[in-house]
Amino acid sequence: MEAFLAILAVLSILYSTVAGAQTGAIEQNFAASLTAVPAEGLAVTGAFYVPVYSSVSMSQGKLRADFSVTLSVHNASETRPLVLKRIAYFDTSGKIVESYLKSPVALKPFATVEVFIAANDVRGGTGANFVVDWAATGEIAEPTVEALMVGGVGAGHYAFISQGRPIKVVKN
DSSP: OHHHHHHHHHHHHHHHTTOSOOTTHHHHHTGGGEEOOOSSOOOEEEEEEEEOOSEEEETTTTEEEEEEEEEEEEOOOSSSOEEEEEEEEEOTTSOEEEEOOSSOEEEOTTOEEEEEEOTTOOSSGGGOEEEEEEEESSOOOOOEEEEEEEEEETTEEEEEEEEOEEOOOOOO
């Protein structure tokens, strides 16, 4: 397991040297995962909130570990495209850091897109998060939205996942 985490950390560091913020890159980097946005109305909509940790305080707050973050959005439908209307990254104070879509895109059935935040990009801070707004033309399997954080401190390497949570209005 340690070897696997070490490999993930090395890959994260290598990837961070060639990729910082990815604005507009989803359309380019994941063209094979995309299809035309449906012309008919989007009758079903939803949103996910995904807490992420680009930095984590350690050793009673005396040490900070910086992590790369990979947000993955999976279309769990075998038959319908999933329209992504917004992928937005927010910092600890709730201020938008980056928006990753210029306009809506549609994911093919079972396709995935990702957003990568390099470990040296600490703009999000310890309480960063993503919001992913999605839609479909009709009944669809709810998408899966997760973030993988990978990083290390000294000889220790860490990897963990944060699952997206559907945003629902809670009434009294």
